Amino acid sequence: MSAWNFIGILAWLIVLAWLIFTILNTRKRHLKMIIKDHKKFTWRNLCLDIVEVVVFLAMAIFMVQTTFLRVPNLKDSSQVKLSYQYKPLVLKTDGAQGYYVEVQNGNGKKPVQYFTYWVEGARYEVNSNHARVATGGDPLAVNGAGLPWPKKVIKQVSRDMPAFVAQLSGTYRPTFINGLGMHVGNSAEDYYLISVPSEIFVNNKDKDQEQ
Known part of the structure:
Protein backbone atom coordinates (compact mmCIF):
# COMPACT_ATOMS: atom_id res chain seq x y z
CA MET A 1 0.00 0.00 0.00
CA ARG A 70 -15.83 9.94 -5.03
CA VAL A 71 -16.05 9.55 -8.79
CA PRO A 72 -12.64 9.90 -10.46
CA ASN A 73 -12.24 12.57 -13.11
CA LEU A 74 -10.38 10.65 -15.81
CA LYS A 75 -9.72 13.87 -17.71
CA ASP A 76 -7.76 15.31 -14.80
CA SER A 77 -4.24 14.07 -15.51
CA SER A 78 -3.00 15.49 -12.20
CA GLN A 79 -5.19 12.99 -10.30
CA VAL A 80 -5.39 9.96 -12.61
CA LYS A 81 -2.70 8.38 -14.78
CA LEU A 82 -4.06 6.81 -17.97
CA SER A 83 -2.59 4.03 -20.06
CA TYR A 84 -3.87 2.28 -23.18
CA GLN A 85 -3.50 -1.14 -24.77
CA TYR A 86 -4.63 -2.29 -28.21
CA LYS A 87 -4.95 -5.92 -29.26
CA PRO A 88 -6.32 -7.48 -32.46
CA LEU A 89 -9.33 -9.77 -32.05
CA VAL A 90 -9.32 -13.40 -33.14
CA LEU A 91 -12.17 -14.55 -35.39
CA LYS A 92 -14.25 -17.39 -33.94
CA THR A 93 -16.62 -19.62 -35.90
CA ASP A 94 -20.02 -21.09 -35.10
CA GLY A 95 -20.87 -23.29 -38.08
CA ALA A 96 -20.62 -21.11 -41.16
CA GLN A 97 -20.84 -17.89 -39.13
CA GLY A 98 -17.66 -16.12 -38.06
CA TYR A 99 -17.65 -13.56 -35.27
CA TYR A 100 -15.23 -11.54 -33.14
CA VAL A 101 -17.41 -10.90 -30.11
CA GLU A 102 -20.26 -12.71 -28.41
CA VAL A 103 -22.96 -10.63 -26.69
CA GLN A 104 -25.02 -12.21 -23.92
CA ASN A 105 -28.03 -10.33 -22.58
CA GLY A 106 -28.76 -10.57 -18.87
CA ASN A 107 -32.16 -10.46 -17.18
CA GLY A 108 -33.90 -7.92 -14.96
CA LYS A 109 -35.27 -4.41 -15.29
CA LYS A 110 -31.84 -3.03 -16.18
CA PRO A 111 -30.12 -5.99 -17.83
CA VAL A 112 -26.37 -5.91 -18.16
CA GLN A 113 -24.82 -7.19 -21.36
CA TYR A 114 -21.79 -9.45 -21.25
CA PHE A 115 -19.21 -9.28 -24.03
CA THR A 116 -16.88 -12.18 -24.72
CA TYR A 117 -13.96 -11.66 -27.06
CA TRP A 118 -10.80 -13.49 -27.99
CA VAL A 119 -7.24 -12.31 -28.53
CA GLU A 120 -4.20 -14.42 -29.32
CA GLY A 121 -4.00 -17.09 -26.64
CA ALA A 122 -6.70 -15.72 -24.33
CA ARG A 123 -10.45 -15.30 -23.84
CA TYR A 124 -12.00 -12.39 -21.94
CA GLU A 125 -15.45 -11.44 -20.69
CA VAL A 126 -16.42 -7.90 -19.74
CA ASN A 127 -19.81 -6.30 -19.10
CA SER A 128 -21.59 -3.24 -20.43
CA ASN A 129 -20.81 -1.26 -17.27
CA HIS A 130 -17.20 -1.13 -18.40
CA ALA A 131 -17.30 -1.83 -22.11
CA ARG A 132 -18.99 -1.03 -25.41
CA VAL A 133 -19.05 -2.67 -28.82
CA ALA A 134 -18.59 -0.49 -31.90
CA THR A 135 -19.74 -1.99 -35.19
CA GLY A 136 -18.20 -0.33 -38.23
CA GLY A 137 -17.55 3.31 -38.95
CA ASP A 138 -16.03 5.42 -36.23
CA PRO A 139 -15.16 3.28 -33.14
CA LEU A 140 -15.60 6.35 -30.95
CA ALA A 141 -19.19 6.97 -32.07
CA VAL A 142 -20.62 4.89 -29.22
CA ASN A 143 -21.41 5.35 -25.54
CA GLY A 144 -18.17 5.41 -23.64
CA ALA A 145 -16.48 7.45 -26.34
CA GLY A 146 -16.73 10.43 -23.99
CA LEU A 147 -13.81 8.94 -22.09
CA PRO A 148 -10.39 10.45 -22.83
CA TRP A 149 -9.41 8.15 -25.68
CA PRO A 150 -6.48 9.23 -27.90
CA LYS A 151 -8.55 9.82 -31.04
CA LYS A 152 -5.66 9.89 -33.51
CA VAL A 153 -4.27 6.63 -32.16
CA ILE A 154 -7.70 4.95 -32.25
CA LYS A 155 -8.17 5.99 -35.88
CA GLN A 156 -4.73 4.63 -36.79
CA VAL A 157 -5.38 1.35 -34.95
CA SER A 158 -8.74 0.96 -36.71
CA ARG A 159 -6.94 1.29 -40.05
CA ASP A 160 -4.27 -1.25 -39.08
CA MET A 161 -6.59 -3.81 -37.43
CA PRO A 162 -9.97 -4.87 -38.85
CA ALA A 163 -11.14 -5.82 -35.35
CA PHE A 164 -9.52 -4.86 -32.06
CA VAL A 165 -10.06 -4.19 -28.39
CA ALA A 166 -8.79 -0.97 -26.85
CA GLN A 167 -8.35 -0.95 -23.07
CA LEU A 168 -8.24 2.27 -21.08
CA SER A 169 -6.73 1.87 -17.61
CA GLY A 170 -6.71 4.64 -15.03
CA THR A 171 -4.64 4.60 -11.83
CA TYR A 172 -4.89 7.10 -8.98
CA ARG A 173 -1.79 9.28 -8.73
CA PRO A 174 -0.01 10.07 -5.44
CA THR A 175 -1.80 13.27 -4.40
CA PHE A 176 -3.22 14.51 -1.10
CA ILE A 177 -6.90 14.06 -2.05
CA ASN A 178 -6.25 10.56 -3.41
CA GLY A 179 -4.31 9.69 -0.28
CA LEU A 180 -7.14 11.05 1.86
CA GLY A 181 -9.49 8.65 0.09
CA MET A 182 -6.89 5.83 0.35
CA HIS A 183 -6.95 5.39 -3.42
CA VAL A 184 -3.32 6.01 -4.41
CA GLY A 185 -2.05 3.21 -6.63
CA ASN A 186 -5.51 1.68 -7.01
CA SER A 187 -7.48 1.36 -10.22
CA ALA A 188 -9.70 4.32 -11.05
CA GLU A 189 -11.20 2.76 -14.18
CA ASP A 190 -10.83 -0.10 -16.64
CA TYR A 191 -12.85 0.39 -19.81
CA TYR A 192 -12.91 -1.65 -23.00
CA LEU A 193 -13.79 -0.46 -26.49
CA ILE A 194 -14.43 -3.48 -28.71
CA SER A 195 -14.42 -2.58 -32.39
CA VAL A 196 -15.58 -4.92 -35.19
CA PRO A 197 -16.13 -4.19 -38.89
CA SER A 198 -19.93 -4.67 -38.82
CA GLU A 199 -22.81 -6.22 -36.89
CA ILE A 200 -22.48 -9.53 -38.73
CA PHE A 201 -19.33 -10.18 -36.70
CA VAL A 202 -21.32 -10.05 -33.44
CA ASN A 203 -22.91 -13.22 -32.13
CA ASN A 204 -25.91 -12.43 -29.91
CA LYS A 205 -27.38 -14.86 -27.39
CA ASP A 206 -29.18 -14.74 -24.03
CA LYS A 207 -27.18 -15.05 -20.82
CA ASP A 208 -29.37 -17.93 -19.60
CA GLN A 209 -28.40 -19.92 -22.70
CA GLU A 210 -24.73 -19.88 -21.75
CA GLN A 211 -23.23 -23.25 -21.05
Missing part, protein backbone atom coordinates in the same frame (compact mmCIF):
# COMPACT_ATOMS: atom_id res chain seq x y z
CA SER A 2 1.25 3.46 -0.87
CA ALA A 3 2.43 5.63 2.02
CA TRP A 4 0.12 8.35 0.72
CA ASN A 5 -2.87 6.27 1.82
CA PHE A 6 -1.83 6.65 5.45
CA ILE A 7 -3.26 10.19 5.16
CA GLY A 8 -6.70 8.61 4.86
CA ILE A 9 -6.03 6.17 7.71
CA LEU A 10 -4.96 9.07 9.93
CA ALA A 11 -8.06 11.05 8.93
CA TRP A 12 -10.35 8.14 9.84
CA LEU A 13 -8.57 7.79 13.18
CA ILE A 14 -9.23 11.48 13.82
CA VAL A 15 -12.93 10.94 13.05
CA LEU A 16 -13.02 7.98 15.42
CA ALA A 17 -11.16 9.94 18.10
CA TRP A 18 -13.63 12.82 17.78
CA LEU A 19 -16.55 10.41 18.15
CA ILE A 20 -15.05 8.97 21.34
CA PHE A 21 -14.32 12.47 22.64
CA THR A 22 -17.89 13.57 21.89
CA ILE A 23 -19.38 10.60 23.77
CA LEU A 24 -17.10 10.97 26.80
CA ASN A 25 -17.29 14.76 26.94
CA THR A 26 -21.08 14.77 26.61
CA ARG A 27 -21.38 12.23 29.40
CA LYS A 28 -18.98 14.18 31.63
CA ARG A 29 -20.75 17.50 31.11
CA HIS A 30 -24.19 16.06 31.69
CA LEU A 31 -23.11 14.25 34.87
CA LYS A 32 -21.56 17.46 36.15
CA MET A 33 -24.73 19.37 35.30
CA ILE A 34 -26.88 16.91 37.25
CA ILE A 35 -24.64 16.14 40.23
CA LYS A 36 -22.77 19.39 40.81
CA ASP A 37 -25.12 22.02 39.39
CA HIS A 38 -28.34 20.16 40.25
CA LYS A 39 -29.82 20.91 36.84
CA LYS A 40 -31.35 18.69 34.19
CA PHE A 41 -30.95 21.12 31.33
CA THR A 42 -28.83 24.09 30.31
CA TRP A 43 -28.69 25.90 27.00
CA ARG A 44 -24.89 25.86 27.13
CA ASN A 45 -24.77 22.07 27.28
CA LEU A 46 -27.33 21.76 24.52
CA CYS A 47 -25.32 24.06 22.25
CA LEU A 48 -22.11 22.14 22.97
CA ASP A 49 -23.91 18.85 22.24
CA ILE A 50 -25.13 20.16 18.90
CA VAL A 51 -21.73 21.59 17.92
CA GLU A 52 -19.86 18.38 18.74
CA VAL A 53 -22.37 16.19 16.89
CA VAL A 54 -22.43 18.49 13.85
CA VAL A 55 -18.62 18.48 13.69
CA PHE A 56 -18.58 14.67 13.85
CA LEU A 57 -21.25 14.33 11.14
CA ALA A 58 -19.45 16.80 8.88
CA MET A 59 -16.15 14.94 9.21
CA ALA A 60 -17.76 11.51 8.80
CA ILE A 61 -19.81 12.51 5.73
CA PHE A 62 -16.77 14.13 4.11
CA MET A 63 -14.63 11.03 4.68
CA VAL A 64 -17.35 8.66 3.44
CA GLN A 65 -17.71 10.69 0.25
CA THR A 66 -13.95 10.94 -0.25
CA THR A 67 -13.27 7.28 0.49
CA PHE A 68 -16.26 5.46 -0.98
CA LEU A 69 -18.35 7.78 -3.18
Whole structure:
Protein backbone atom coordinates (compact mmCIF):
# COMPACT_ATOMS: atom_id res chain seq x y z
CA MET A 1 0.00 0.00 0.00
CA SER A 2 1.25 3.46 -0.87
CA ALA A 3 2.43 5.63 2.02
CA TRP A 4 0.12 8.35 0.72
CA ASN A 5 -2.87 6.27 1.82
CA PHE A 6 -1.83 6.65 5.45
CA ILE A 7 -3.26 10.19 5.16
CA GLY A 8 -6.70 8.61 4.86
CA ILE A 9 -6.03 6.17 7.71
CA LEU A 10 -4.96 9.07 9.93
CA ALA A 11 -8.06 11.05 8.93
CA TRP A 12 -10.35 8.14 9.84
CA LEU A 13 -8.57 7.79 13.18
CA ILE A 14 -9.23 11.48 13.82
CA VAL A 15 -12.93 10.94 13.05
CA LEU A 16 -13.02 7.98 15.42
CA ALA A 17 -11.16 9.94 18.10
CA TRP A 18 -13.63 12.82 17.78
CA LEU A 19 -16.55 10.41 18.15
CA ILE A 20 -15.05 8.97 21.34
CA PHE A 21 -14.32 12.47 22.64
CA THR A 22 -17.89 13.57 21.89
CA ILE A 23 -19.38 10.60 23.77
CA LEU A 24 -17.10 10.97 26.80
CA ASN A 25 -17.29 14.76 26.94
CA THR A 26 -21.08 14.77 26.61
CA ARG A 27 -21.38 12.23 29.40
CA LYS A 28 -18.98 14.18 31.63
CA ARG A 29 -20.75 17.50 31.11
CA HIS A 30 -24.19 16.06 31.69
CA LEU A 31 -23.11 14.25 34.87
CA LYS A 32 -21.56 17.46 36.15
CA MET A 33 -24.73 19.37 35.30
CA ILE A 34 -26.88 16.91 37.25
CA ILE A 35 -24.64 16.14 40.23
CA LYS A 36 -22.77 19.39 40.81
CA ASP A 37 -25.12 22.02 39.39
CA HIS A 38 -28.34 20.16 40.25
CA LYS A 39 -29.82 20.91 36.84
CA LYS A 40 -31.35 18.69 34.19
CA PHE A 41 -30.95 21.12 31.33
CA THR A 42 -28.83 24.09 30.31
CA TRP A 43 -28.69 25.90 27.00
CA ARG A 44 -24.89 25.86 27.13
CA ASN A 45 -24.77 22.07 27.28
CA LEU A 46 -27.33 21.76 24.52
CA CYS A 47 -25.32 24.06 22.25
CA LEU A 48 -22.11 22.14 22.97
CA ASP A 49 -23.91 18.85 22.24
CA ILE A 50 -25.13 20.16 18.90
CA VAL A 51 -21.73 21.59 17.92
CA GLU A 52 -19.86 18.38 18.74
CA VAL A 53 -22.37 16.19 16.89
CA VAL A 54 -22.43 18.49 13.85
CA VAL A 55 -18.62 18.48 13.69
CA PHE A 56 -18.58 14.67 13.85
CA LEU A 57 -21.25 14.33 11.14
CA ALA A 58 -19.45 16.80 8.88
CA MET A 59 -16.15 14.94 9.21
CA ALA A 60 -17.76 11.51 8.80
CA ILE A 61 -19.81 12.51 5.73
CA PHE A 62 -16.77 14.13 4.11
CA MET A 63 -14.63 11.03 4.68
CA VAL A 64 -17.35 8.66 3.44
CA GLN A 65 -17.71 10.69 0.25
CA THR A 66 -13.95 10.94 -0.25
CA THR A 67 -13.27 7.28 0.49
CA PHE A 68 -16.26 5.46 -0.98
CA LEU A 69 -18.35 7.78 -3.18
CA ARG A 70 -15.83 9.94 -5.03
CA VAL A 71 -16.05 9.55 -8.79
CA PRO A 72 -12.64 9.90 -10.46
CA ASN A 73 -12.24 12.57 -13.11
CA LEU A 74 -10.38 10.65 -15.81
CA LYS A 75 -9.72 13.87 -17.71
CA ASP A 76 -7.76 15.31 -14.80
CA SER A 77 -4.24 14.07 -15.51
CA SER A 78 -3.00 15.49 -12.20
CA GLN A 79 -5.19 12.99 -10.30
CA VAL A 80 -5.39 9.96 -12.61
CA LYS A 81 -2.70 8.38 -14.78
CA LEU A 82 -4.06 6.81 -17.97
CA SER A 83 -2.59 4.03 -20.06
CA TYR A 84 -3.87 2.28 -23.18
CA GLN A 85 -3.50 -1.14 -24.77
CA TYR A 86 -4.63 -2.29 -28.21
CA LYS A 87 -4.95 -5.92 -29.26
CA PRO A 88 -6.32 -7.48 -32.46
CA LEU A 89 -9.33 -9.77 -32.05
CA VAL A 90 -9.32 -13.40 -33.14
CA LEU A 91 -12.17 -14.55 -35.39
CA LYS A 92 -14.25 -17.39 -33.94
CA THR A 93 -16.62 -19.62 -35.90
CA ASP A 94 -20.02 -21.09 -35.10
CA GLY A 95 -20.87 -23.29 -38.08
CA ALA A 96 -20.62 -21.11 -41.16
CA GLN A 97 -20.84 -17.89 -39.13
CA GLY A 98 -17.66 -16.12 -38.06
CA TYR A 99 -17.65 -13.56 -35.27
CA TYR A 100 -15.23 -11.54 -33.14
CA VAL A 101 -17.41 -10.90 -30.11
CA GLU A 102 -20.26 -12.71 -28.41
CA VAL A 103 -22.96 -10.63 -26.69
CA GLN A 104 -25.02 -12.21 -23.92
CA ASN A 105 -28.03 -10.33 -22.58
CA GLY A 106 -28.76 -10.57 -18.87
CA ASN A 107 -32.16 -10.46 -17.18
CA GLY A 108 -33.90 -7.92 -14.96
CA LYS A 109 -35.27 -4.41 -15.29
CA LYS A 110 -31.84 -3.03 -16.18
CA PRO A 111 -30.12 -5.99 -17.83
CA VAL A 112 -26.37 -5.91 -18.16
CA GLN A 113 -24.82 -7.19 -21.36
CA TYR A 114 -21.79 -9.45 -21.25
CA PHE A 115 -19.21 -9.28 -24.03
CA THR A 116 -16.88 -12.18 -24.72
CA TYR A 117 -13.96 -11.66 -27.06
CA TRP A 118 -10.80 -13.49 -27.99
CA VAL A 119 -7.24 -12.31 -28.53
CA GLU A 120 -4.20 -14.42 -29.32
CA GLY A 121 -4.00 -17.09 -26.64
CA ALA A 122 -6.70 -15.72 -24.33
CA ARG A 123 -10.45 -15.30 -23.84
CA TYR A 124 -12.00 -12.39 -21.94
CA GLU A 125 -15.45 -11.44 -20.69
CA VAL A 126 -16.42 -7.90 -19.74
CA ASN A 127 -19.81 -6.30 -19.10
CA SER A 128 -21.59 -3.24 -20.43
CA ASN A 129 -20.81 -1.26 -17.27
CA HIS A 130 -17.20 -1.13 -18.40
CA ALA A 131 -17.30 -1.83 -22.11
CA ARG A 132 -18.99 -1.03 -25.41
CA VAL A 133 -19.05 -2.67 -28.82
CA ALA A 134 -18.59 -0.49 -31.90
CA THR A 135 -19.74 -1.99 -35.19
CA GLY A 136 -18.20 -0.33 -38.23
CA GLY A 137 -17.55 3.31 -38.95
CA ASP A 138 -16.03 5.42 -36.23
CA PRO A 139 -15.16 3.28 -33.14
CA LEU A 140 -15.60 6.35 -30.95
CA ALA A 141 -19.19 6.97 -32.07
CA VAL A 142 -20.62 4.89 -29.22
CA ASN A 143 -21.41 5.35 -25.54
CA GLY A 144 -18.17 5.41 -23.64
CA ALA A 145 -16.48 7.45 -26.34
CA GLY A 146 -16.73 10.43 -23.99
CA LEU A 147 -13.81 8.94 -22.09
CA PRO A 148 -10.39 10.45 -22.83
CA TRP A 149 -9.41 8.15 -25.68
CA PRO A 150 -6.48 9.23 -27.90
CA LYS A 151 -8.55 9.82 -31.04
CA LYS A 152 -5.66 9.89 -33.51
CA VAL A 153 -4.27 6.63 -32.16
CA ILE A 154 -7.70 4.95 -32.25
CA LYS A 155 -8.17 5.99 -35.88
CA GLN A 156 -4.73 4.63 -36.79
CA VAL A 157 -5.38 1.35 -34.95
CA SER A 158 -8.74 0.96 -36.71
CA ARG A 159 -6.94 1.29 -40.05
CA ASP A 160 -4.27 -1.25 -39.08
CA MET A 161 -6.59 -3.81 -37.43
CA PRO A 162 -9.97 -4.87 -38.85
CA ALA A 163 -11.14 -5.82 -35.35
CA PHE A 164 -9.52 -4.86 -32.06
CA VAL A 165 -10.06 -4.19 -28.39
CA ALA A 166 -8.79 -0.97 -26.85
CA GLN A 167 -8.35 -0.95 -23.07
CA LEU A 168 -8.24 2.27 -21.08
CA SER A 169 -6.73 1.87 -17.61
CA GLY A 170 -6.71 4.64 -15.03
CA THR A 171 -4.64 4.60 -11.83
CA TYR A 172 -4.89 7.10 -8.98
CA ARG A 173 -1.79 9.28 -8.73
CA PRO A 174 -0.01 10.07 -5.44
CA THR A 175 -1.80 13.27 -4.40
CA PHE A 176 -3.22 14.51 -1.10
CA ILE A 177 -6.90 14.06 -2.05
CA ASN A 178 -6.25 10.56 -3.41
CA GLY A 179 -4.31 9.69 -0.28
CA LEU A 180 -7.14 11.05 1.86
CA GLY A 181 -9.49 8.65 0.09
CA MET A 182 -6.89 5.83 0.35
CA HIS A 183 -6.95 5.39 -3.42
CA VAL A 184 -3.32 6.01 -4.41
CA GLY A 185 -2.05 3.21 -6.63
CA ASN A 186 -5.51 1.68 -7.01
CA SER A 187 -7.48 1.36 -10.22
CA ALA A 188 -9.70 4.32 -11.05
CA GLU A 189 -11.20 2.76 -14.18
CA ASP A 190 -10.83 -0.10 -16.64
CA TYR A 191 -12.85 0.39 -19.81
CA TYR A 192 -12.91 -1.65 -23.00
CA LEU A 193 -13.79 -0.46 -26.49
CA ILE A 194 -14.43 -3.48 -28.71
CA SER A 195 -14.42 -2.58 -32.39
CA VAL A 196 -15.58 -4.92 -35.19
CA PRO A 197 -16.13 -4.19 -38.89
CA SER A 198 -19.93 -4.67 -38.82
CA GLU A 199 -22.81 -6.22 -36.89
CA ILE A 200 -22.48 -9.53 -38.73
CA PHE A 201 -19.33 -10.18 -36.70
CA VAL A 202 -21.32 -10.05 -33.44
CA ASN A 203 -22.91 -13.22 -32.13
CA ASN A 204 -25.91 -12.43 -29.91
CA LYS A 205 -27.38 -14.86 -27.39
CA ASP A 206 -29.18 -14.74 -24.03
CA LYS A 207 -27.18 -15.05 -20.82
CA ASP A 208 -29.37 -17.93 -19.60
CA GLN A 209 -28.40 -19.92 -22.70
CA GLU A 210 -24.73 -19.88 -21.75
CA GLN A 211 -23.23 -23.25 -21.05
